[in-house]
Amino acid sequence: MDFFKPKFAFITFLIGIISGECHAQEQTSMxxxxxxxxxxxxxTIDNFGAAGCWYAEGIGKFWPTQKKEKIAELLFSQEQDAQGNPKGIGLSAWRFNIGGGTAEQGDNSGIKDVNRRVESFLKPDGTYDWSKQAGYTWFVKKAKNYGVDKLIAFSNTPPVQMTKNGLGFKTEKDFRTNLKPDQTEAYTNFLTEVLQHYEKQNLRFDYISPVNEPQWDWTGKMGEAKQEGSPWRNDEIAQVVKSLDKALENKKLTTQIILPEAAKLTFLYGDTTHSSRQVQQFFGKKSPNNLSNLKHLPKLVVGHxxxxxxxxxxxxxxxxxxxxxxxxxxxxxxxxxxxxxxxxxxxxxxxxxxxxxxxxxxxxxxxxxxxxxxxxxxxxxxxxxxxxxxxxxxxxxxxxxxxxxxxxxxxxxxxxxxxxxxxxxxxxxxxxxxxxxxxxxxxxxxxxxxxxxxxxxxxxxxxxxxxxxxxxxxxxxxxxxxxxxxxxxxxxxxxxxxxxxxxxxxxxxxxxxxxxxxxxxxxxxxxxx
Structure with a gap:
């Protein structure tokens, strides 16, 4: 019988392994x-969305109809095909960039990539050319036609004729806005003129964002800048938002203001720069930059x-x-x-x-x-x-x-x-x-x-x-x-x-x-x- 003991031991060992494996499989399948x-x-959820910045212009303006229609379907459709599979992702918000006029400046804009230069509706003589940003507008119309619930307009820079250096980005690294001190009202009037124009086209923007990523310096060298942009201090944001609230009220627009599009979530509650702790700055009762009583500003902070x-x-x-x-x-x-x-x-x-x-x-x-x-x-x-x-x-x-x-x-x-x-x-x-x-x-x-x-x-x-x-x-x-x-x-x-x-x-x-x-x-x- 001693001859069989090693074999029985080995069989018992195998049974133990198999039993253990089965138990492990049972555990992982729980x-x-x-x-x-x-x-x-x-x-409560307000929306899920995406931005259609920069490349919307070329696609919407020039690409063959079949191709750009398919792109719009992928982004906006809530329909299903015959097999029950979705045709698109049914976005409920679409972000539209109000340009600063760097496209009209061409190479003199200082922005290297021609596709990141954006047209402006505002002409140098102060009149408006509503034929600009035609590709961007094509996507806004498509979003509306597909039933997208929320349209959001945002600005990376004031029009170049309103900036300190005449450009859509900063050349001086001082972390202050590029908007000229005497152009605040002109800037917010421009934004509301754009909103009013689109509303007349049955394309109402639910939200307007007047500043974007205010914490970055947005500086660049001529010919090397990456895109339009401007820094903003908290006090500068408060000033422009108050002016924008007044302009919306004067034009009887119901569009709501969103702010501050913080470059990082940490800037909303922390850090020590002039554009930090923005929840506390804009909604704190004792803050000099408190904006909580403005009619067009919901109790909302926006960050990246x-x-x-x-x-x-x-x-x-x-x-x-x-x-x-x-x-x-x-x-x-x-x-x-x-x-x-x-x-x-x-x-x-x-x-x-x-x-x-x-x-x-x-x-x-x-x-x-x-x-x-x-x-x-x-x-x-x-x-x-x-x-x-x-x-x-x-x-x-x-x-x-x-x-x-x-x-x-x-x-x-x-x-x-x-x-x-x-x-x-x-x-x-x-x-x-x-x-x-x-x-x-x-x-x-x-x-x-x-x-x-x-x-x-x-x-x-x-x-x-x-x-x-x-x-x-x-x-x-x-x-x-x-x-x-x-x-x-x-x-x-x-x-x-x-x-x-x-x-x-x-x-x-x-x-x-x-x-x-x-x-x-x-x-x-x-x-x-």
Whole structure:
């Protein structure tokens, strides 16, 4: 019998391994259970949007109709094809850049890239030429026709005839506005003239943003400047916003002012520059720059998520601090510009990142801005830019490959487009974010490399759940909705690395039953009561 002992021991060892493997598989297949109570509501969503800056002019003005119509469909359509797959991402906001006149200056503008020079409606003699920015206007009209809820106008620089140096950017690094001291009223009158013109064309802008990223110096050398821009101190912002509020009132416009388009979220609540602590500066009762009583200024601060995502710890901490500050001052927060300018999206490496890696990182940033910072709106920069669609698609939703004159070209969808679409297409203006409970009790930081889930509901009882599986293996998810029958069904839309999986309609299912989410994927569930 001693002869068989080693064999029995070996067999017992194998059985133990197999048993352990089965137990491990059972553990990993245990579903993440998300419990949702529609009565536990957080912020109300205003919009999801994108900017159509710079390249909108060439596309809208010159590109063949079929191509630019398809681009518009991808951005704005809420329709589905015959198979039930979305035709577009249904943006509910579109950002329009009111130009400063650098395009008319040509090479004398000092801006190197001809495509980043923007026309101005205001002529040197003080009259207006409404034929300018025709390409930009084409996209505004398309947005309106597709039912985009919110149109947002923003300005990077005052018209060049109103600036201190006659340029659309700064040449003196003093961190003060480039607007001449005696041109504040002229500038705000210009902005409201533009708004009034478009309103007469049945293109009402819901919001106007008079300053952009005021913390940067926006200086450059002639022929080397990258784009239009101007710094603004907090007191200068307060002055121009008061003037703009008055101009809107005088023209009987209902457009609301948004500010300050902070270059980083940290400038909204912290730092020590002349354009820092902007929540406290503009909404603090004892602040000399308090603007809370202006008729056209909602209790809202707007900032950009650039350079605030270098690791999950930084991402979460900054947004927690922001949420605490805006809550203390009774204001809302919007995230109005983000693309992967910094290297945080590389997750600690310098390697190229696939379009799906970029899309997943984008989805994670949206998730953190919505669930940690309580953003009531989220907007991407930029809708389209020259680039390739396969790797490091960091700056755009749609990759352009234009001809030499930018009058035609090819375009390609990226996973960024569809990652944003998981939110923008289904989470409509007026829906409320819902608090969720997860059975693994992971914190926002702990969930950032695993499965992230957010939930939203409208007044009819429709619930939307967005789940990001950040892991390299499939994960099981079970949705439990309080007050909903176990037989309630959902539609499921999935984006994976596969070329055809772009918000693709997957088989429907029932709440209360676990469903598998593919590795490295985004899934949106739409549940009707």
């Amino acid at each position: 579903p993440l259970i998300i419990t949702i109570d529609t009565k536990k509501q957080a912020q 998520s650039y350079f605030t995502e270098n690791g999950d710890q930084e991402t979460v901490t900054i947004r927690q601090q922001l949420a605490d500050t805006v809550r203390q001052y009774g204001v809302q927060f919007w995230q109005s510009e983000y693309s992967m300018l910094a290297d945080g999206f590389r997750e600690g490496t310098k390697a190229r990142r696939s379009t799906m890696d970029c899309g997943l990182f984008l989805a994670k940033l949206i998730h953190q801005d919505l669930t940690v910072a309580n953003a009531a709106a989220w907007q991407f920069w930029n809708a389209f830019e020259p680039g390739k669609p396969d790797f490091d698609t960091r700056y755009y939703l749609i990759a352009l490959q234009p001809n030499a004159n930018y009058t035609d070209g090819e375009f390609y969808q990226t996973k960024n487009l569809w990652a944003l679409g998981h939110y923008s297409l289904f989470i409509r203006p007026g829906m409320n974010r819902l608090q969720i409970n997860r059975n693994d009790n992971l914190s926002p930081l702990e969930a950032a490399q695993k499965v992230m889930v957010s939930s939203f509901a409208d007044k009819s009882g429709k619930v939307v759940v967005v789940a990001i599986n950040y892991e390299a293996e499939a994960r099981s998810l079970q949705l439990n909705l309080k007050g909903y029958s176990s037989g309630a069904t959902y539609k499921r839309y999935v984006t994976t690395a596969a070329s055809g999986d772009n918000l693709k309609l997957y088989p429907a299912g029932k709440i209360g039953k676990a469903v598998s989410m593919p590795p490295r994927s985004i899934t949106t569930f739409v549940i009707n009561k």
